[in-house]
Amino acid sequence: MEQEQATTEYALSLIAAGDPAGCDLLYGQLGGAMLAAARAVTGDRAAAEDAVQDAFIRIVRGIRGYRPGTNPRAWVLRIVRNCAIAKIDRHKAANIDEFYNLADGQDCEERACDRLLAESLLQRLTSAQRKVIYLKYFLDMTVREIAKEVGKSKSYVQKEIGRSEQKMRQMLQSRGQNGDADG
Numbered sequence: 001m002e003q004e005q006a007t008t009e010y011a012l013s014l015i016a017a018g019d020p021a022g023c024d025l026l027y028g029q030l031g032g033a034m035l036a037a038a039r040a041v042t043g044d045r046a047a048a049e050d051a052v053q054d055a056f057i058r059i060v061r062g063i064r065g066y067r068p069g070t071n072p073r074a075w076v077l078r079i080v081r082n083c084a085i086a087k088i089d090r091h092k093a094a095n096i097d098e099f100y101n102l103a104d105g106q107d108c109e110e111r112a113c114d115r116l117l118a119e120s121l122l123q124r125l126t127s128a129q130r131k132v133i134y135l136k137y138f139l140d141m142t143v144r145e146i147a148k149e150v151g152k153s154k155s156y157v158q159k160e161i162g163r164s165e166q167k168m169r170q171m172l173q174s175r176g177q178n179g180d181a182d183g
Contacts, residue, residue: 004029008072016063023056030073034080037138041084051084058083077139121168129164136161 007029014022027034034055038048058079066075122130128150135141135149147157 005072008076009068012059012063012066012072012076013068015060016066023060026059026076027056030076033073033077037077037080038084038087040134040138041081042087047087048084051087052080054083054086055080071140071142071145074139074141074145078141081139121171124171125164125167129160129167132157132160133164133168 008026011022011026011029014025016022031052034052035045035048038051038055039045042048042051055076059076062079066072122133125133131150132146135146136143141149143154143157143161146161147154150157152160
């Protein structure tokens with residue numbers, strides 16, 4: 001994780017210096033996560049790809065807004081998310097329940113099962129719980145950043161994340177016990 005952060009910081013510094021290699025490096029480092037974040041919002045691969053392209057334009061134009069030493073991944077993915085939201089119809093609610101697994105080494109069936117499981121778990125959470133889980137695990141935001149994003153205190157966010165994680169653990173345990181009973 002530290003290596004990813006250092007590489008992402010370096011890519012952003014290249015972009016700030018006007019070096020086009022920074023965009024290539026950033027895409028190599030976070031391209032999959034950027035596409036997954038955009039797809040989670042749009043629900044459509046083509047719209048997600050467009051959002052990622054728009055995000056690169058915004059990153060290059062707004063690079064002066066990035067504060068080195070903060071969380072570069074969260075900064076980039078927040079821009080991607082905002083571009084993705086701009087891509088979807090304003091009357092359609094953003095679907096943060098979409099889970100797009102880019103893990104290497106998994107076949108399509110495993111990925112589909114993981115995706116269905118994640119969607120099932122997320123559907124059972126409240127909208128507030130889904131949002132904090134999405135921000136923490138999909139956008140890699142800190143508790144402080146999440147609190148600022150949702151307009152709540154850090155302690156509220158910590159408790160909400162804890163409740164959400166506990167609820168998902170209980171659902172998985174219950175699922176495992178039911179699965180064992182079937183076998």
